[in-house]
Amino acid sequence: MQPPYRVLGPCQAFRTDDGTEVVLCGARLRALFVALAAAGGRAVSTRALIEQVWADGDRAEGRNPDRDDDRDRTAALQALVGRLRRALGREVVVSTPGSGYRLAADPDAVDLYRFERLAVEGSAALAEGDPARAAVLLDEALGLWRGPALADLPDRETDPLLVRADQRHDRARRDRLATDLALGRATEALAPLAALAAGQALDEPLQALRIRALRAAGRPAEALAAYEEVRASLAERLGTAPGPELRTLHAELLADGTATTPAAPELVPGPEPVPASESVPAPSSEPASGPAPAHAPGPPPVPDPRYRSALPARLTSFIGREDELGALAALWGERRLVTLTGPGGVGKTRLALEAAETYKDGPVHLAELASVREECTVVAAVLDALGARRTQLWQGPSVPGAGSEEPFAEIVEHCAGKRMLLLLDNCEQVVAAVAELTQTLLTRCPGVTVLATSREPLGVPGEVVRPLGPLAAGTALRLLGERGAAARPGFVVGEDPGAAEEICRRLDGLP
Structure with missing residues (x-):
């Protein structure tokens, strides 16, 4: 159950008796609510509330609230408190001795404090060797974040509570990725780990976690390359060497190099596919006995049936959707972008996986975007799905309009001249970035077909939208x-x- 008072993102308030959302009209009223909710039930003085609610006005007017007569602000604050009481209920906003106010709520009724409790419990469970419980707690904690914390405060950047919340959010994200590693899901953690580590090149524990994930995912060569880049960055920027944790990890990589050098199990020719790693190697890296590009000189190229191993094995039977599956199979070769839309839980991902099995013109690559929360990490997730992960350390998220004019250049270079199906799953959280990437691929790489699942269409020219409804x-x-x-x-x-x-x-x- 979500807490009734929410400040992790645009503020929201819900009545505790019937769960009805309260409409908070006006920036000052929202700022007052956030200032009280951020106190977690503790009293906030009138002076502190005025400083938080009118911080932007003081800067614009050159006022100093410690010296200027702010009797008008006090009266205005009392009027705001009256409006907030009418919205939330008079018993919710309580006057306190000493001319202050507090929100009559337990800390757990505020999403910020519930997040902190769950994050601490999740971290403790991970330290105690219970990653399954840690994953549940951390998922619930991170699910409370809907955007920047305390977003409705005028001067949020100077609030020490914001610094603490952002630090704990960062810690919870890396703890959640560490649970994936402990649960044997290193492949799923690679893209978000790369994004998290990109802006923190000197954070040795985080870089060590990423290197461990690369090793656990069967990519020891990339793990060694990542270590070398961290070592070089530390030497260049700080004039120091890696610490004991990284050095020990490097020694372990060198010690078991012969056992872990192959990035994927050898593929044995034969009628039945042999499961491969999560990334499909380029044709030039296949064993000599495997099919070489010369085996398929003319268009359309003959697909290697072993590429089907790029899709996860389904653990249950596929029931229903026969008509939709047949319609999707009939579109291959006619349309290059198909988007399955519908509400969460309607079965978009499962239908997409079944439809991808019917694609016969080349390999299928699955990019799972459910864990991607920032648009700047879409490129990393897709490169990972294509088996073309970059090894250089990023210098932070890209800024639109700055830097390279070709943000998808490496993906385009990898896909150019190839036939493939790229399955982009759960696009709704980063739909703008996915739409831009898809349009670039369709324009620059004529052999690429894209099958996407999303709660809303991508809006790319030539897109075929297939809405999914409930089962009969x-x-x-x-x-x-x-x-x-x-x-x-x-x-x-x-x-x-x-x-x-x-x-x-x-x-x-x-x-």
Whole structure:
């Protein structure tokens, strides 16, 4: 359950009795609410509230609130408090002795303090060797962030609480990536780790975590290259050598080099595919016995069936969506951008994976963007999916309009002249960056086809949008029966068809 008072992003307030969202009209009113909520139930003096709510006005007018007569501001603050009480309830904003106010709420009712509690508990669980519990706690903590903390305060940059919140947010992000590593999900952590480490080249523990992830993902050569870049950066910028943790990790990489040098298991020719690593090597790096480019001289190139291993194995059967699957398969070769849209849980990702298996003109690369929260990390995630990860350290996120005019140059260079299907999954959180990348690829790389899943269309010229709706009643019952039997042996939908139909109806037919 989300906390009723939220300041991690644009402020939001909900009545605690019925959960109705309260509309806070006006920048001053929102600033007052954030200042009180950020105190976590503690009293805030009138002077402190005036400084926080009118900080921008004082700067513009050259005022010093410690010297100027601010009786007008005090009266204005009292009027704002009255408006906030009418919005939230008189009992929520309490006057305190000494001319101050507080929000009558436990700290856990404010998302900032709930985040801090969950982040601390998640970090402790990770330290105690329980990464599964740590992942649950940290996911819940990070899920509370909807944007910059204390965004509605006029002078938020000078607030020490903001510094503390941002530091703990950064720590929670790296702890969450460390749990992925502990749970054997190093591949999923690579792109967000690269983005997090890009702007912190001198943060040795973070760089060590990234190098460990590269090693665990079967990329020891890249791990060694990353270590060398960190070492060179420390020497150039600080005139120092890596610390004990990095040196020990480097020695371990050198010691087990012969055992971990291959980036992926050897692919054995034969009718059945052998699972490969998460990134598909370029044709020039295939074993001599594998198919070489000379085997497919004419268009369209003959795909290597072993590329199917780039897609994750499905652990359950695929039920329903036969018409949608057939329609998608028929589009290959006719349309180069298809976007599956629909609400969360409708089955976009599963249908996309099944449809990708029908693509026959080249390899399929899956870029999972669910964990990508910043548009500047989209390039890293796609390069990782293509098996073309860069090894140089980034100098921080790119600024639109500055620096290179070709932000996707490396992806274009990798894809040029090749036939492939690029599956971009869960694009809705970074849809603008994905749309720009997709349009660039379709324009510059005529052999690339893109299949995207998103809650909204990309808006790229030539896009075919395929909305997914709920499952039909019969299909939903069949799916419920199969999944129910897997969870509880002997479960049969027919034992109580009315109840089963009611469950499907209440779930709106979503898988």
